[in-house]
Amino acid sequence: MFFLFLFCCKFLELFKALPKESFELLLRNISVRERLEELWKEHASGKKLGYGKRFEALFEEVFRFFFRPLEITLRGFRQLRLLFPLPEILESLETQWELFRAWTDFIESLFSHINLITELSFGLTTPTPVKSMLDAFRESWRESIERYFRPYYFLDMEELKFYSDYPFILTKKTTQYLLDALDEWESFNGYYAEFKDLIRETYRSAIKEFIDVANSKRFKSFLEFRNNFIEISSKKFDSLLRSERYLKLQENMVSHLMDFLYRTRRFFEEMFENNPINPFATVGHVDEAHKRIMDLRRKVMELEKRVSELESKGGGKR
Numbered sequence: 001m002f003f004l005f006l007f008c009c010k011f012l013e014l015f016k017a018l019p020k021e022s023f024e025l026l027l028r029n030i031s032v033r034e035r036l037e038e039l040w041k042e043h044a045s046g047k048k049l050g051y052g053k054r055f056e057a058l059f060e061e062v063f064r065f066f067f068r069p070l071e072i073t074l075r076g077f078r079q080l081r082l083l084f085p086l087p088e089i090l091e092s093l094e095t096q097w098e099l100f101r102a103w104t105d106f107i108e109s110l111f112s113h114i115n116l117i118t119e120l121s122f123g124l125t126t127p128t129p130v131k132s133m134l135d136a137f138r139e140s141w142r143e144s145i146e147r148y149f150r151p152y153y154f155l156d157m158e159e160l161k162f163y164s165d166y167p168f169i170l171t172k173k174t175t176q177y178l179l180d181a182l183d184e185w186e187s188f189n190g191y192y193a194e195f196k197d198l199i200r201e202t203y204r205s206a207i208k209e210f211i212d213v214a215n216s217k218r219f220k221s222f223l224e225f226r227n228n229f230i231e232i233s234s235k236k237f238d239s240l241l242r243s244e245r246y247l248k249l250q251e252n253m254v255s256h257l258m259d260f261l262y263r264t265r266r267f268f269e270e271m272f273e274n275n276p277i278n279p280f281a282t283v284g285h286v287d288e289a290h291k292r293i294m295d296l297r298r299k300v301m302e303l304e305k306r307v308s309e310l311e312s313k314g315g316g317k318r
Helices: 002-017 020-044 053-083 087-122 128-153 157-169 172-216 222-242 244-273 283-317
Strands: none
Touching: 020 053, 020 222, 053 172, 053 244, 172 222, 172 244, 222 244, 244 283
16 A cells, blocks of 8 residues: 555656656556557467457557547537527427426425325324424425425526527627538538548558457567557558548648637637627737737837937937
């Protein structure tokens, strides 16, 4: 336990000392090595290798760092969709709201039924102290139910339906940026899916070739096993990176990604600029302020020059 504590302390010190990217790459390399060692042990035991969960996990580990920025961009699009509830989402919420109303009606009916039964059963024969206790119990139960369901009473379906008209509230320019961003996202999403499939196909091709080699011979050491894996994978991906299909696909993907990011940024800027309670300065505001500052600086320099010339002329006359 003490050695584990020392290891964690050294690990944290390493995290503080190294750049974030280097530290993450170190962790990835350790994880990749561990997965390769598991495959090597399976090979060394005499088992035939096959493409399965181990190689799939290895793919995710190797390319996780590579795909992550693009995956984050894809998930960032959902923030736009949250601004505009789709009709089916509103219909689902309305259905849930009706179900909630029916459930509360059932609870109230059940509560009234229990009240009636207890009053009929114990009202005539139960002593006053016991009756008071039953009444207090029923009242506390009613309060608990109301307290539990109270937050749901604030759910206003009419208010949610209002957001379905949100696109019509925006200006024409703002809406156009949004529509353009959605088009660019659809294009980028399609190219990215094709790009990811191409990477996975190349990886599977490399693994298939490596499996054929590993099953036809016995590697004497883990180092030989690892070097053959790296060599075969490198050849496959070097060929892919030089292929015309890969270059064209990456060009289209990056182009639509940049256009999507630009139009999304312009959409939010336009939306904030048209919001009277917006407390933040947009990029457009900053650019305009910088332009005015530079104009004022130029005018001040011209005035200083003219004042200096007038002062020099005045001094010459004296």
